[in-house]
Amino acid sequence: MKISPIQIKLSDSRKEKPNPETLVFGRSFTDHMFTADYEEGKGWHSYRIVPYAPVTLDPAAIVFHYGQTVFEGLKAYRSPDGTVRLFRPEENMKRMNLSLDRLCMPKIDEEMALHALTKLIQIEKDWIPTLNGTSLYIRPFVIANEAFLGVAPAKKYQFFIILSPVGAYYKEGIHPVKILVENEFVRAVKGGTGGAKTAGNYASGLKAQEVAGQRGYSQVLWLDGIERKYVEEVGSMNIFFKIDGEVVTPAINGSILEGITRKSILQLLDYWNIPVAERKISMDEIREAYEAGKLEEIFGTGTAAVISPVGELNWDGYKMIVNGSETGPLAKQLFDTLTNIQTGKEEDPFNWIIEL
Ligand code: COI
Numbered sequence: 001m002k003i004s005p006i007q008i009k010l011s012d013s014r015k016e017k018p019n020p021e022t023l024v025f026g027r028s029f030t031d032h033m034f035t036a037d038y039e040e041g042k043g044w045h046s047y048r049i050v051p052y053a054p055v056t057l058d059p060a061a062i063v064f065h066y067g068q069t070v071f072e073g074l075k076a077y078r079s080p081d082g083t084v085r086l087f088r089p090e091e092n093m094k095r096m097n098l099s100l101d102r103l104c105m106p107k108i109d110e111e112m113a114l115h116a117l118t119k120l121i122q123i124e125k126d127w128i129p130t131l132n133g134t135s136l137y138i139r140p141f142v143i144a145n146e147a148f149l150g151v152a153p154a155k156k157y158q159f160f161i162i163l164s165p166v167g168a169y170y171k172e173g174i175h176p177v178k179i180l181v182e183n184e185f186v187r188a189v190k191g192g193t194g195g196a197k198t199a200g201n202y203a204s205g206l207k208a209q210e211v212a213g214q215r216g217y218s219q220v221l222w223l224d225g226i227e228r229k230y231v232e233e234v235g236s237m238n239i240f241f242k243i244d245g246e247v248v249t250p251a252i253n254g255s256i257l258e259g260i261t262r263k264s265i266l267q268l269l270d271y272w273n274i275p276v277a278e279r280k281i282s283m284d285e286i287r288e289a290y291e292a293g294k295l296e297e298i299f300g301t302g303t304a305a306v307i308s309p310v311g312e313l314n315w316d317g318y319k320m321i322v323n324g325s326e327t328g329p330l331a332k333q334l335f336d337t338l339t340n341i342q343t344g345k346e347e348d349p350f351n352w353i354i355e356l
Pocket of ligand 1: 072073074236
């Protein structure tokens with residue numbers, strides 16, 4: 001493929017970098033961003049890296065009205081010798097194209113997007129925090145920016161990549177989170193957009209999350225939209241259960257997001273010869289396992305969440321306290337191995353890392 005040139009306009013000033021000791025998730029942004037435009041008939045063009053700044057959009061832009069937008073999330077790390085490391089970025093670009101297709105949006109050139117991402121990170125490499133538990137979160141996204149109030153796929157789009165130095169996603173960090181099983185609202189149904197990384201999936205989850213937050217829970221666990229019986233995912237992560245020595249996670253079914261961390265954890269478990277199954281799992285089965293003393297661990301996986309142990313699962317008032325509300329040994333081992341591979345403290349036997 002011929003890589004199109006990227007115009008680079010550097011900022012005249014540099015922002016102050018946040019204190020890594022107090023870094024939260026998603027509140028500060030680097031000095032530059034990448035962007036490109038799309039027009040029907042012309043394709044993607046005008047690739048450029050420019051100073052990070054607000055964007056001007058027509059109030060009739062389709063993204064505001066009908067939510068035609070998709071996003072991705074991945075991370076860059078700096079190893080002890082200063083090398084910049086990206087974790088499986090090609091997987092994110094591939095998934096972004098699946099999401100774009102689901103939303104009737106034009107696909108991006110994955111190679112071009114990776115090239116743009118690499119250039120941007122090279123410019124912003126001093127923004128990658130190195131303290132344990134911190135990283136540079138990368139947010140690629142595409143919006144429909146054509147001004148039109150009819151319900152139809154837009155003819156104009158804009159692609160962005162922005163960067164944000166981050167700490168832990170949950171205030172609990174690696175400590176166990178409390179999760180409420182959602183019985184009233186649903187996130188997605190088969191045939192819907194649950195498998196795509198699109199804004200509407202997150203907006204529709206906010207009400208349940210708000211109620212859960214008021215009750216002291218970090219997130220909700222979504223059940224299937226039809227029978228309200230089978231586990232799907234948590235708002236910001238996929239979910240795993242260790243039951244009687246076997247690790248079980250809901251199978252990808254069209255309404256669950258196919259997490260890249262999820263996929264990596266499945267690979268790691270397999271590598272360690274730990275029995276693992278991707279299948280349907282019902283709340284009844286989880287409750288039975290709990291009552292039989294066989295529910296050993298629950299943890300979530302995600303780019304932002306990394307590995308997040310679950311210490312309590314509340315299903316309709318029935319509270320399951322998992323591993324005495326402590327981080328389980330498997331979640332700890334997975335967290336350590338994954339983050340060590342990501343940061344270059346451990347070998348990468350899977351070739352997940354791209355070094356810049
Ligand atoms: C990610 O893990 O990268 C996500 O996009 C989840 C988001 C809710 C922060």
